[in-house]
Amino acid sequence: MAVIDTGLLTKGLRSEFFNRFDGTPVHYRDLATRIVSNADRETYKWLGTVPKMREWGTGRLAQGLRTESYSVENLKYESTIEVDRDEISDDQTGQIRIRIGELAQRAATHKDYLISQLLLAGESSGLAYDGLPFFSDVHVSGASGSQSNALEPSSGSPSSPTVEDFKGAMTDGIAAMLGFKDDQGEPMLIDASGLVCVVPPSMYFTALEAINATVIGNRSNVLASAARVVAMPWLTSETTWYLLKTDGVVRPFIFQDREPVEFNALTAESEEGFMREKFIYGVRARYRLTYGYWQHAVLLRFS
Numbered sequence: 001m002a003v004i005d006t007g008l009l010t011k012g013l014r015s016e017f018f019n020r021f022d023g024t025p026v027h028y029r030d031l032a033t034r035i036v037s038n039a040d041r042e043t044y045k046w047l048g049t050v051p052k053m054r055e056w057g058t059g060r061l062a063q064g065l066r067t068e069s070y071s072v073e074n075l076k077y078e079s080t081i082e083v084d085r086d087e088i089s090d091d092q093t094g095q096i097r098i099r100i101g102e103l104a105q106r107a108a109t110h111k112d113y114l115i116s117q118l119l120l121a122g123e124s125s126g127l128a129y130d131g132l133p134f135f136s137d138v139h140v141s142g143a144s145g146s147q148s149n150a151l152e153p154s155s156g157s158p159s160s161p162t163v164e165d166f167k168g169a170m171t172d173g174i175a176a177m178l179g180f181k182d183d184q185g186e187p188m189l190i191d192a193s194g195l196v197c198v199v200p201p202s203m204y205f206t207a208l209e210a211i212n213a214t215v216i217g218n219r220s221n222v223l224a225s226a227a228r229v230v231a232m233p234w235l236t237s238e239t240t241w242y243l244l245k246t247d248g249v250v251r252p253f254i255f256q257d258r259e260p261v262e263f264n265a266l267t268a269e270s271e272e273g274f275m276r277e278k279f280i281y282g283v284r285a286r287y288r289l290t291y292g293y294w295q296h297a298v299l300l301r302f303s
Contacts, residue, residue, distance in 0.1 A: 013100070017263045020101045024108035027230050028115055030196065030246050032253035033292055041073040042256055044129065068129050068141070072290045074258040079106055080282030100281060107261050107283045114289040115253055116234035119198065119242055119299075123150065128294040135299040142183025149294055151176060152303040159238070161203065161302045166210040170197065170227070173243035173298040180295045188295045194247025195227035200235040207241070239303075245296040252297040259286040 035042065045068075081103060083096055118126055122134035132139055137148035153169040161169070174195070180188040199207045207229045227243070235241075244252045265281045 013265065014263050017100060017104045020104035021108045021261065021263075024105050026108055026112055027232075028111035028253075028255060028289070031115055031198075031244060031251060032111075032255040032289060033249070033251045034255045034257055037074055037256045037258040037287075040258075041071050043069055043071045044254075045069040070127075070129055072254075072256055072288055074256060074286050074288050076284070076286045077110065078282060078284045079103060080280060083279045083281070103281065103283060104263075107285070111255065111287070111289060112232065113234055116232045118253060118289060118291060119232075119235065122291075122297075122299065126291060128291050130294075134291050134294050134297070136294075139294060143185035144181040144183055145185070147180055147295075149176065149180075149297060150299045150301075152301050154303070161206060161239070163206055163210045165302060166203070166206050169241075169300045169302065170210065170243060173300050174226075176298050177243070177245060177295070189245065189248075192226065192245075194245050196244045196246050197227050197229045197241060198235070198244060199229060199231055199241040200237060201231050201233055202238045203241055204229065204231040237301075240299065240301045243298045243300060248293065248296055250292045250296070252292050252294075254290050254292045256288040256290060258288070259284075261285040 081099060083099075118134070123136075124133060126134045128134045128136070128139070130139060130141060135150040137146075137150050139147045139149065151169075151172055153165070153172050174192050177189055178187070178192060182188045197207050197211070211227055211229060246252070262284050263282075264284070265279070
């Protein structure tokens with residue numbers, strides 16, 4: 001029986017896979033700081049902030065740094081599909097080849113999915129470097145005092161927040177971020193640049209209108225162009241969204257990059273292909289998404 005080449009058996013398949021992989025829009029690159037990993041786990045020692053500038057006076061004054069640390073183990077991920085040889089022979093429409101393209105898209109967006117899971121776990125099991133839930137109302141570090149990055153704006157309908165409600169919540173979120181103090185009691189953030197609103201699909205157009213409108217009611221739109229909006233389909237709550245600052249040295253999340261995505265195939269020349277007439281196509285990678293600075297993320301829930 002002759003195997004019809006539908007593009008699955010050519011040397012260009014790997015190139016085609018990565019063209020689709022690289023061309024898939026993703027958000028994690030903007031939301032996470034990339035750290036190259038060279039071991040099975042990495043330990044992050046979160047040093048306290050450096051002291052502010054002071055007058056020279058009698059000379060230099062060396063000050064110690066507060067240390068908080070945690071260890072993050074890399075995880076291995078894979079996705080594999082099995083195709084019967086006869087299906088390849090009969091596939092005149094390229095439907096199996098389409099599945100390879102979908103495999104590339106799944107692999108490309110997996111890191112976005114992991115960030116959505118970190119957001120969802122951030123109030124409970126997802127712990128920040130201080131040992132508290134990433135979204136907590138009792139964060140304390142050194143001389144910072146108790147601080148909250150989990151807010152419930154007083155205005156807004158829990159079931160259907162309006163554009164005005166969204167603007168009010170964003171104002172509260174920005175004010176909270178700009179008010180965060182470091183372990184020396186100094187402001188953690190200097191400006192409100194690099195902001196991203198991560199919302200569920202149901203809130204996407206409300207958020208877009210709130211950000212882009214020129215005037216809403218009697219209030220001038222001080223938020224125009226202040227942020228961009230990202231909708232994540234894995235977020236299903238209609239009342240909860242997240243404000244992230246993404247232009248800091250350390251972003252809200254860390255992408256611990258150990259081994260990049262690989263694409264491999266077992267076809268006619270393999271044991272599977274010869275004995276079982278099954279062709280196997282799969283991807284593999286090792287990495288980890290974890291939490292960065294909680295001060296660069298605020299949870300906002302309409303109540």
